[in-house]
Amino acid sequence: MFLATYNFDDMPVNHMTFLRHRIFLVPVEEEEAEGKGEGPPGGGALDRKKTLCYLMHLRFQSSKSGKIYLHNDIRLLFSRKSIEVDSGISYELKSFTEVPRNPKYSPRV
Numbered sequence: 170m171f172l173a174t175y176n177f178d179d180m181p182v183n184h185m186t187f188l189r190h191r192i193f194l195v196p197v198e199e200e201e202a203e204g205k206g207e208g209p210p211g212g213g214a215l216d217r218k219k220t221l222c223y224l225m226h227l228r229f230q231s232s233k234s235g236k237i238y239l240h241n242d243i244r245l246l247f248s249r250k251s252i253e254v255d256s257g258i259s260y261e262l263k264s265f266t267e268v269p270r271n272p273k274y275s276p277r278v
Contacts, residue, residue, distance in 0.1 A: 171225050173266050177237050184274040185230040185240060189267045193219040197259045221248050222262065230277060 173190035180186065196218050226244040231237050254260060269275075 171223070173225060173227070173264075175229075175266070175268070177229060177231075180229075180231045180237060180274050182231050182233055182235050183277045185228065185277055186269060186274050188227045188229065190225040190227075190264065191221060191267070192223040192262055192264045194222050194254060194260045195219045195263045197261055219263070220250050220254060221246075223247060 171190065171192075173188060175188050177186065224244075224246040228240040228242070229237055230240040
């Protein structure tokens with residue numbers, strides 16, 4: 170089951186956007202070191218160690234009445250790389266949700 174929270178209350182009528190939800194397998198000790206400020210800034214070491222497990226891409230559009238609908242297709246990716254991790258290291262799942270920033274919404278054509 171995937172759970173992705175979103176809020177499109179400010180979406181204008183007749184516009185569209187997307188939501189990308191990614192779930193990574195992250196080593197626990199790398200996560201703790203990053204939280205303490207050790208390592209390079211910007212999460213460089215963490216980015217190299219995390220493994221993408223699942224990705225969900227959803228497209229939304231608003232109607233003339235302002236209702237928001239799931240538009241077109243749902244794209245899911247299940248990575249086989251998540252199986253090939255070192256079993257001697259403890260891992261945890263971390264999820265990240267992204268939406269476009271500039272522009273956040275695009276007009277429908």
